[in-house]
Amino acid sequence: MDTFLDSVMLSRLQFAAMAMVHISFAVITIGLALFIAVMEGLWLKTKDPVYYGHARFWSRLLLLNFGIGVVTGLPLEFSFGNNWAPFAAKSAFFGEILGTETLSAFMLEAGFLGIMVFGWNRVPPKLHFFATCMVVVGSSLSVFWIMVANSWMQTPAGVVMQDGRLILTSYREAIFNPDMIFAVLHMYVACLETSLFVIGAISAWYVLRRRHVEFFARSFQVALIAAIVIAPLQALIGDETGRHVARHQPTKLAAMEAHWDTNPPGEGAAWIIAGLPDEVNQKNVWAVEVPYVLSLLLTHSPTGEVKGLKDFPKDVHPPVLITFYTFRVMVIAGFAFVGLALWTLWRWKKGALTAERLPGEKWLLWAWMAAGPLAWAAVEGGWVTREVGRQPWIVYNLVRTGESATALPAGVVAVSLAGYLVIAGLLAAAFLALAGRVLAHGPDAAMMAPPQAKTQAD
Amino acid sequence: MQTLQTYLPDFFFLTLGVLLLLYMVTDGYNLGLGIFSLRARREEERGVMIHSIASTWHASQTWLVILGGVLFGSFPVVYGVAMSALYIPVMLMLAGLAFRGVAIEFYDESPNRGRWGLAFGLGSLVATISQGFILGGLLSGMPVVNGLFAGGYGDWLNPFSALIAVGGAAGFVLLGTTYLAMKTEGPLRERSIKAAVMAAWAVLAGLSLILLWMSLQRYEGRYSLLSLRQGHYIYLTMPIFLFEFAMLLRSLKKAEQDKPFQWSVLLFLTLVVGLAAALYPTAIPPALTIFDAAAPARSLWFLFVVSVVLLPVMLAYNAWQYLVFRGKVTEGYQSEKAQN
Numbered sequence: 017m018d019t020f021l022d023s024v025m026l027s028r029l030q031f032a033a034m035a036m037v038h039i040s041f042a043v044i045t046i047g048l049a050l051f052i053a054v055m056e057g058l059w060l061k062t063k064d065p066v067y068y069g070h071a072r073f074w075s076r077l078l079l080l081n082f083g084i085g086v087v088t089g090l091p092l093e094f095s096f097g098n099n100w101a102p103f104a105a106k107s108a109f110f111g112e113i114l115g116t117e118t119l120s121a122f123m124l125e126a127g128f129l130g131i132m133v134f135g136w137n138r139v140p141p142k143l144h145f146f147a148t149c150m151v152v153v154g155s156s157l158s159v160f161w162i163m164v165a166n167s168w169m170q171t172p173a174g175v176v177m178q179d180g181r182l183i184l185t186s187y188r189e190a191i192f193n194p195d196m197i198f199a200v201l202h203m204y205v206a207c208l209e210t211s212l213f214v215i216g217a218i219s220a221w222y223v224l225r226r227r228h229v230e231f232f233a234r235s236f237q238v239a240l241i242a243a244i245v246i247a248p249l250q251a252l253i254g255d256e257t258g259r260h261v262a263r264h265q266p267t268k269l270a271a272m273e274a275h276w277d278t279n280p281p282g283e284g285a286a287w288i289i290a291g292l293p294d295e296v297n298q299k300n301v302w303a304v305e306v307p308y309v310l311s312l313l314l315t316h317s318p319t320g321e322v323k324g325l326k327d328f329p330k331d332v333h334p335p336v337l338i339t340f341y342t343f344r345v346m347v348i349a350g351f352a353f354v355g356l357a358l359w360t361l362w363r364w365k366k367g368a369l370t371a372e373r374l375p376g377e378k379w380l381l382w383a384w385m386a387a388g389p390l391a392w393a394a395v396e397g398g399w400v401t402r403e404v405g406r407q408p409w410i411v412y413n414l415v416r417t418g419e420s421a422t423a424l425p426a427g428v429v430a431v432s433l434a435g436y437l438v439i440a441g442l443l444a445a446a447f448l449a450l451a452g453r454v455l456a457h458g459p460d461a462a463m464m465a466p467p468q469a470k471t472q473a474d
Numbered sequence: 475m476q477t478l479q480t481y482l483p484d485f486f487f488l489t490l491g492v493l494l495l496l497y498m499v500t501d502g503y504n505l506g507l508g509i510f511s512l513r514a515r516r517e518e519e520r521g522v523m524i525h526s527i528a529s530t531w532h533a534s535q536t537w538l539v540i541l542g543g544v545l546f547g548s549f550p551v552v553y554g555v556a557m558s559a560l561y562i563p564v565m566l567m568l569a570g571l572a573f574r575g576v577a578i579e580f581y582d583e584s585p586n587r588g589r590w591g592l593a594f595g596l597g598s599l600v601a602t603i604s605q606g607f608i609l610g611g612l613l614s615g616m617p618v619v620n621g622l623f624a625g626g627y628g629d630w631l632n633p634f635s636a637l638i639a640v641g642g643a644a645g646f647v648l649l650g651t652t653y654l655a656m657k658t659e660g661p662l663r664e665r666s667i668k669a670a671v672m673a674a675w676a677v678l679a680g681l682s683l684i685l686l687w688m689s690l691q692r693y694e695g696r697y698s699l700l701s702l703r704q705g706h707y708i709y710l711t712m713p714i715f716l717f718e719f720a721m722l723l724r725s726l727k728k729a730e731q732d733k734p735f736q737w738s739v740l741l742f743l744t745l746v747v748g749l750a751a752a753l754y755p756t757a758i759p760p761a762l763t764i765f766d767a768a769a770p771a772r773s774l775w776f777l778f779v780v781s782v783v784l785l786p787v788m789l790a791y792n793a794w795q796y797l798v799f800r801g802k803v804t805e806g807y808q809s810e811k812a813q814n
Contacts, residue, residue: 076583083579086532087572093542094564097557104546104554105621108769112777115547118540119784126536127791130529131798138798150791184772422558428627432565439569443576450583 024421026429027099030436032403034092036396037440041085043395046155046204047211048078052132053148054238059466060145066234069464071148072136074215074235076454079133084447086126088440093118099429103410103420107182109175109190110165117161124154159204167195170402171264172411182414194264198257205250206398209353210391212239212246217388218455220381223374227458233371236384240360240369247353254350255313261405262314262322265412267332268405270325271339273310274300278324284308285322290344293336298326334407338400345397349390356383482774483764484755486548489781491750493544497537498746499649499739504531505605506650508574508598509643510669511591518805519662520591524581526657526803531578533792535571547777551621551767552757559616559623560608560630567604573597599643606642610635613749615697615759634687634698641680645742648673652726652735657803670734671726677741678719697760704752711748718744 052074059067093114096104104111131139131147139147174190175182184190216239222232262269270276274293279285287310291303308318315322325333359380363369368377375381410417504527514520527534546553557564574597577590584590611630616623651670655663685708691698699705722737753759757767768774 079579080583082532083576086535087568087575090535090539090571091565091568093539093546094557094568096546097542097553098561098564099558101554101558101622104557105551108547108550108773111550111553112547112769112773115543115545115777116780118536118543119780119788122539122543123533123536123788123792126532127788127795129532130795134529135798183770187772187776422554422561422623424558424561425627428561432561435565435569439572443572446576446580446584450580453585454583 021426021430023424023426023429024418026426026433027421027424028417030099030429030433031092031095032400033433033436033440034088034095035399035403037444038085038088038092039395039399040392040444041081041088042158043207043210044081044214045078045085046159046207047209048074048081048215049148049152049155050208051211051215051238052078053145053152055235056145056148060141065464065466066231068466069231069459070235072463073459075133077451079129080447080451080454082129084443087443091436099422099424100410100420101422103415106180106415106420107411109168109182109184113161113165113168113191117158117165121154121158121161125151125158126154128154156204159207160200163200163203164191164196166402167199168193169411170199170406171195172414175414177414182411195260198253198260202250202253202257202398205246205253206395208242209246209250210395212242213353213384213387213391215239216243217385220384221455222458224378224381224385226375229375230371231459233369233374236374237369240357240364243353244357244361244364247350247357251350251354254347259314265406266323267325267328267334268339269314270323270328271334271336271405272343272401273322274303274336274340275310275322276300276324276326278327279311279319279322281321282319284312284318284320285310285314287313288340291340293340295333295336298330332408334405339405342397342400342404346394346401349394349397352390353387353394356387359383479771479775482771482778483548483768485778486544486768486774487750487754487757487764489785490541490545490548491746493537493541495743495746497534497541499742500534500537501531502646502742503527503649503653503735504534505574505598505602506643506646506648506673507654508595508650509602509647510650510654510666512595512599513669514591517587517591520594521581521587522658522662522803522805523654524578524591524594526654528578528581529799530795531575533795535575544777544781548769548774549757549764549767550769551618552762554621555616555618555623555758555762556612559625559627560611561627563604563607563611563630567601567608570597570599570601570604574601602643602646603639606639607631607635609642610638613638613699613759616762618758618762634684634691637680637684637687641677641684644673644676644680645745648677648738649735649742652738655729656732656735657801659802659804664729667726667729667734670738671723674719674722674726674738681715699749699752699759702752702756702759704754707751708748711744711751715741715744715748 052071055067055070055074058064059071096110096114128147128150131144132151135144135147168190171194172182172190173193174186174188175184177183215235219232219236219239223229223236258269261272274288274291275285276298284307286305286307288300289304289306291305292301293299294301310322311320312318314320325336360369363377363380367373368380406412408416408418410420507523507527511520511523514523542553573593577594577597581587581590581594607630610632614629614632614634616629617625648670651666651673654666655670658666688698688700688708692700699708718737718740722734722741725733725737755763755765757764769777
């Protein structure tokens with residue numbers, strides 16, 4: 017244990033904890049802000065007070081979520097200096113992208129959030145809508161920049177190693193690195209998908225309990241339209257992302273699939289549904305396989321070559337067990353969402369999703385309620401796959417994680433990690449309790465009526 | 475262009491100074507108000523304090539995020555060295571800020587307002603003290619070898635940084651109470667003015683002790699800010715500081731509306747300018763300069779363009795935000811997110 021839990025390992029665990037906590041809130045902020053903007057836009061267009069009510073109701077949850085998102089994001093930014101100082105000193109490009117993100121995205125989000133949540137009666141409706149849109153633009157830009165920075169760590173381009181530092185040779189290549197476009201798309205769509213399933217789950221809960229059925233049938237209908245488009249879209253993006261990983265990060269792909277031996281010419285690589293990878297002996301103790309499928313998925317040919325992990329030296333192997341199973345969590349969730357989208361589409365075609373008939377669709381509503389937490393699990397699974405699968409590199413094939421950590425005493429990091437877990441646990445529990453209170457209380461009639469005078473003046 | 479390029483590290487030294495000032499002033503009053511809230515007499519009073527900043531604190535805290543991001547981008551070595559050397563106070567600050575921020579958002583929704591009110595106050599206190607130790611630790615000097623911190627992880631804890639922490643807390647309370655005097659009415663306003671007078675004297679006492687300490691260090695031939703090449707600039711700012719201090723006391727005595735807060739901001743401006751003048755061109759005392767620590771020229775160009783375009787825009791919409799939420803906050807005030 018002494019050698020396993022050294023300062024570097026503890027720093028990695030701490031970063032993982034911080035990232036996994038922060039992302040749960042960040043994805044919701046991004047998607048929910050967009051949902052609110054759509055509702056507010058619909059209100060301005062149709063003058064239907066239901067949309068105004070939605071904008072106000074979800075804003076309350078957004079604010080709770082935003083607060084904890086902001087304070088859990090701050091440690092992530094600082095950790096690049098705190099725990100990863102050698103990496104910070106070495107990778108100027110990463111720092112400037114992070115700097116650009118703070119300058120272009122975060123203030124836009126934070127500077128307009130106050131007006132979005134508290135300014136309903138202080139600025140005219142159109143100006144308010146502008147503020148809401150700025151929050152959406154800010155949070156969306158932050159997805160873009162953070163994925164530029166992260167994708168560059170996955171498939172670094174436009175830099176050369178010089179005197180131990182990564183010197184930039186081309187901005188175009190570094191920003192538009194091979195992974196970037198699909199990383200941004202995959203993450204942005206994940207934000208929308210997660211938020212929509214959470215909005216759908218909450219709406220389903222109200223409808224099932226027959227509270228404010230008409231009101232929440234509306235948000236359910238919006239969520240399902242989006243889900244019907246977005247869930248299949250995400251599956252397609254994910255499929256393409258997989259092929260990118262196979263091309264640019266073959267060790268990660270092999271770990272994701274627990275694929276040890278390259279398939280000989282003329283034979284197909286099998287896709288493993290489930291198994292028990294043995295990392296010491298470099299084989300699977302047992303595995304349930306579907307022949308040819310891995311080759312088919314990645315090369316679109318039943319016998320296309322897929323490199324096995326054994327083709328690479330052992331000191332560049334990522335942890336297989338974690339990568340293999342977190343990837344499966346994400347993929348299974350993704351397929352479940354596509355299934356749910358199809359089921360919902362079928363019920364919709366049957367006319368079962370009107371406010372009158374929706375409360376009768378018990379099984380469908382229950383499935384939607386399960387989809388909320390599952391979406392969260394998919395995001396976490398995807399991120400763990402992405403980051404653990406990149407190991408042992410912090411910048412793939414260029415800089416090792418082991419040489420990038422600050423030489424902190426292990427005890428100091430152990431205490432900060434424990435402290436972080438306690439505080440994050442406390443705050444997350446409080447968040448759930450308070451969000452639960454807001455939901456139990458439900459939409460407030462007084463708050464839901466649009467400001468009449470202002471609407472007419474507008 | 476070549477000439478401009480040689481000045482890029484200077485540009486970022488200046489920009490970081492501006493960002494530090496923006497953060498200190500805008501979040502300084504939030505944090506100082508948070509510390510003052512520990513002495514609120516009734517829950518309603520604490521509610522007024524929290525509501526007076528609930529709509530704008532996100533932007534204030536974001537200046538810290540930007541300060542960190544721009545520092546990382548422009549002087550990655552400073553970012554790595556300072557953050558690792560100050561690991562412990564930075565973690566404590568983050569914990570304090572976490573409780574402070576979440577408490578503001580949770581306050582209105584919670585059945586236990588008292589508990590979150592206390593978290594708001596204690597979080598603000600911990601964050602403020604930690605920030606004092608962070609600044610103090612940085613100014614105490616750090617050994618740097620090959621671009622990495624080569625000192626001890628407890629170096630930041632020393633008499634000098636402790637003085638900065640206490641003096642800084644007094645300064646934030648001054649900002650917080652003068653802000654409150656501007657935003658409230660009645661007994662709370664009167665008590666804020668009284669507290670502001672005390673905080674102002676505490677700031678002066680703290681600064682005097684810090685100067686005394688630095689002079690002693692210099693006398694004994696040890697490092698302090700004063701032994702830097704331009705260290706004497708600190709003395710030059712003193713007359714200006716004392717003038718502003720006198721004006722602050724005068725406007726507090728006359729119980730003016732906005733003036734005490736404005737004079738407090740000017741005090742901070744003077745201190746930051748004095749500090750920057752003394753430090754320049756040092757990035758981390760005693761030896762690391764901004765030229766040693768700067769990112770490669772191309773990176774600086776990139777961030778230069780981004781900053782020059784975006785900082786003015788940012789200042790503009792921040793100003794608009796303060797304009798929208800101007801005016802007094804009263805006890806009858808209900809959070810507008812739950813009100814029509």
